[in-house]
Amino acid sequence: MDRFDRQSFLGSNSSEILDRLTVGIIGLGGGGSHEVQQLAHLGVGRYVIVDPDTIDLTNTNRLIGGTLGDAELEVPKVEIAERMIRGLLPGARITSIKGHWEGALEDLKRCDVIMGAVDSFVARERLECFCRRYLIPYIDIGMDVLELGETGKFLVSGQVILSTPGRPCLRCCGFLDDDKLKEEAKRYGDAGGRPQVVWSNGVLASVAVGLLVDLVCSWHSKSPDFVHLIYDGNRGTVVPSPGMEHLQKKPCPHFPANETGDPGFDVRTLIGEPVNIGEQGDEASSSPATSQRSWWKRMLDYFH
């Protein structure tokens, strides 16, 4: 008996597909830890997991897999995520990075899909820019708890967005705009601990994982390549945003197609060829790019 028998309806080769999939998960708190858990249960075989923080006591109300013992020992969140994955998939290929995702760009470039569970608008904008540049589908989740006036009552809300290169983006659907980014920048430093709860994170993460499965397993009719779902935690509903259908046929004006790739890419620095940055015909062995050659090639040159 195969341990994935009960999900075989996802497709005859779904286990192989999921095993070969590389998923980046940015942020391993309330949302990201749920995603990691579900991906491991599904059998996703390759991960790039990134978070700079260690778990503390206030995280234990929602961080899946985190224990009071972990909080006491201030265990890095990436270690808790890796433990969660290894408990279900001992052979999983995991790249764990305890740090900010901007320090993991090379590893993230090889991801097939990136899931973001980050706190700020600016982090979302940068992550989406990165994903567009390297043609990676990006699935964003986030939740918020807002006080309804001074009634002592609250509104729990959130979103799940699938942003596929070439299709509508976080700005196209109105989730991001300059005003929100400016407002957030003004509040920088005094955000404090924002309210978060386990069940709404779980709803959003589950929907996001469902979108990821839709991306790679053809288990039902064709899914849309742009998705913007709104979560209303008070009503317990997840529904398409009012503009989602309208945006399906719209191109994205915010990410021009000609911006893919590394600015300043030079294959000669990868294969160890001298790079002539100056005049034609000048074999610039001392050019700046030469110093980027791999250390062993430079060492071979030295001995010759």
Add this chain to the structure above:
Amino acid sequence: MKVTFKITAQLLASVRADLKRSHPFAYERVGFIVAGLASCPGGVLILAREYRPINDDDYLRDPTVGAMMGPDAIRKAQEWALFQGHAIFHVHTHGGFGMPGFSGIDLRENAKFVPDFLKVAPQNIHGAIVLSHDAAAGQFWQSTESRSETIDEFLEVGVPLRKWGSHGSF
């Protein structure tokens, strides 16, 4: 060095649709995909940007092949490489289903003109792609001194996300 070619499903569909059009005298159509490049651990990503069809007037009459580009078509592509910094990938289709392969004529002609892109834009790799209705194969050159190499993997970015090549497929 593992080389992966990534293209959005929309762009790939538009390439296939354009290559399907009949030409006044050539048996088939050809074009170029311009791309950006990126390093990644152990390899290079080719990230398709746009498709640029060959103008009808830039085909030569040559009954021995399906389509023959004239010098103006190649010169224009060289200008995109030189002035716009694109990596250049010649593209045509063999139709059918499953993994396509270059013909002997394709390989001979590619080896004649693709390395010339490296003369004007040696910082990039350049190459050629052959399509079927549901897959693709490709070759690239990374220097004028080297022989062509095979593109290891293709990734069609859309719903569904599709991957195929020497490391398996989904």
